[in-house]
Amino acid sequence: MREETRNIHDPDFVKEVFDRCGRNYRYWSAVASFGFIRRWRRQCVASLPLPDSHGTQGVDLMAGTGEVWPHLLRRHPGIARITAIDISHQMHLQAVARLHRGRENRIEHLEANVLTRDLPGASADFVVATFGLKTFDPAQQRRLAAQIARLLRPGGGFALVEATDPTGWALRPLYRFYLDRVLPLVERLFLRGAQDFAMLGIYTRGFRDCGQMAEALRAEGLTVTETRLFFGCAGLLSGRKPA
């Protein structure tokens, strides 16, 4: 089926995109973001309210290749278990190949659609998600917020970060030109005509900012703090489920 006739928010479509680009994801995202993606993951982890991590368990939603685990385990060495949920088989394979080694007893992989998977309620001390929100439309964001609220134990904390559209920033037109024109061209040239990373620019434009997700989390009774990172090129949401 031609891509433009498909619903880009359909989880099957999203899974195919990441199954195709999984092998190159780690390098591409680091290079294309000029290293900012690493810094934003670190800031996400720093904002996670988890005062005592000893023996804690949590969930990495839309975990991808597991890039957030080193940040998480460095800052919170007491974490006992991370359940890494992702819909893409290829992203899990990449995670296992690289970042799983040495952390086997602490990381559990779950290949599943986070929106429909029946996950155990009140089981997580923390929930993190780095760059996994943008493929969700507003209705899916509400479902995700309900899933986060259900997963968290009372008093549990969450931190979510996503690339956003920096509306109001003077350099936004340049930034958009880079995302919408330069990156797709570079991808076509260097990855044999592929246009999967180009989809990430399209998702970011559609997602706009973290405002709707913040509202959805508040509607589920969670406290939420919103932070704009680097002139709004990324957005950070952190907070808690009341004890």
Ligand SMILES: C[S@@+](CC[C@H](N)C(=O)[O-])C[C@H]1O[C@@H](n2cnc3c(N)ncnc32)[C@H](O)[C@@H]1O
């Ligand atoms: C841009 S990657 C982010 C990966 C990683 N968290 C990081 O920091 O680089 C987005 C990930 O979300 C996953 N994803 C998208 N929709 C999903 C869904 N409904 N359920 C589970 N995973 C999903 C994709 O397979 C992909 O691995």
